[in-house]
Amino acid sequence: MNKYLLYPGCSMESSAKAYMESLNSILEPLDLSFEEIDDWNCCGATEYLGINLIPAYSLIARNLALASKQMSGTRTVVAPCSACYLNLAKADYYMQERPSLGVKVNEALEAGGLQYKAGTLDVRHLIDILVYDVGLETIRSKVTHPLRGLKVAPYMGCMLPRPDYQNRWSDHEHPTELDDLLRALGADVIDYPLTTSCCGGHMTQIGPETAFELIRRLVADADERGAHVMATVCPMCQMNIDAYQGEMNHYFGTHYEMPILFFTQLMGLAFGKKPDDLGIGIELVSSRNAMANIGVEVPITQEPGAKRKKDEGLPMPRRWTKHGAGKESSK
Structure with missing residues (x-):
């Protein structure tokens, strides 16, 4: 071990x-x-x-x-x-x-x-350990439920491949580690040039308009390339794209519904684990439609009768919205 x-x-x-x-x-x-x-x-x-x-x-x-x-x-x-x-x-x-x-x-x-x-x-x-210590062949050998039919946009984020203090990664702009791992799971990995583009980080709290544009680029490109879901290795990236996608839609007047999951959740599915044991279903942008492509039923985590507002993310100060009614109070 x-x-x-x-x-x-x-x-x-x-x-x-x-x-x-x-x-x-x-x-x-x-x-x-x-x-x-x-x-x-x-x-x-x-x-x-x-x-x-x-x-x-x-x-x-x-x-x-x-x-x-x-x-x-x-x-x-x-x-x-x-x-x-x-x-x-x-x-x-x-x-x-x-x-x-x-x-x-x-x-x-x-x-x-x-x-x-x-x-x-x-x-x-973690992904370094999985790809280079465990190995893709070992990972492939553990797959019991291939993710064939699930189109995934591999999103590494900007903080992992650079600066590369230890010369870990295959490339600093277009690393392939996440792509290769997802393919080992049987997923249909799309070509996603924005894999190392920034999600905005904490700009959602400092300059939300800038953050919304960065999130929009990522989601729009994944959507235009036919992705069913984005897969990430970073908690900050997952939170920004998931929690603030509604705010971004409100700001730009768009209607994207692009789920983003952790790559380990997709690994668990491929290994035959149940969705509710992997935290699938608690994301704000539901992965239900995406998972239907591989015959996986996403558990409903909300209380019966509860209704979540589709076009809102986390509460945050909103100085103004591009498609809203001018300036808004942070109260």
């Missing part, structure tokens, strides 16, 4: 709960053992590094220090979240490249009785 240390990150316990559920469902078939890092903390997401470098890197490095104490038969830390992966890999890289940074970070860690020697751990993303 292949053993790894797992850094789950905050989103896997909340907005990306379906990612964790589906990840857990595929571990046993693939003979994988993930041991969660004890007492891990938030990596700071994407903004904190732009505010104060030393506290930000110290926050990240605390997780590396904890993981290094927990090493037993492995030195590999797996981060399923792209933002978490980037932050952990970045901290490890720059603590090696800039010794003065490493000294300051370790001075901060000493306050908690911790130390971290940069380079001790190997930080990797």
Whole structure:
């Protein structure tokens, strides 16, 4: 059994709960053992590094220090979240490249009785482990319900393939790892040139109009190319495209209904797992029609009689809407 240390990150316990559920469902078939890092903390997401470098890197490095104490038969830390992966890999890289940074970070860690020697751990993303350690042939051999007939747009997002501190990926602009994995599941993978384009990140909170345009490009291109569903490796990407697709439609006067699922959910389906064990059905943009293409019935997760407004995403300040009635209050 292949053993790894797992850094789950905050989103896997909340907005990306379906990612964790589906990840857990595929571990046993693939003979994988993930041991969660004890007492891990938030990596700071994407903004904190732009505010104060030393506290930000110290926050990240605390997780590396904890993981290094927990090493037993492995030195590999797996981060399923792209933002978490980037932050952990970045901290490890720059603590090696800039010794003065490493000294300051370790001075901060000493306050908690911790130390971290940069380079001790190997930080990797989940899809890297699956494609290059487990292998596509092994994954293909575990498929009992091929996803033949399901047209999938593979969406890697912008944070995973670049900057590539460890030379992990096949290409920085058009990596094929996700495409190859989805094909191993039997899915019909469409040509999707925007695979590494940005989803807007936290611009949904800072500049929603900009975020809506970025989301629109991704969804529109997937739709025009005939995709039934988008598959992603990133909790932030999944949340933006799923939760804010309604707001984007309202802003542009469009009517897209493009579901986006985690690639592990599709793996679980191909391995014969039940949709409700994979978190399928809790997405805001329903995957029911997409799943019908492969004979999968998506469970209804809403209470009987409950009615969700189709054209609204998460509540957020909306300064103005392109197709609305001018300026709107954030109240």
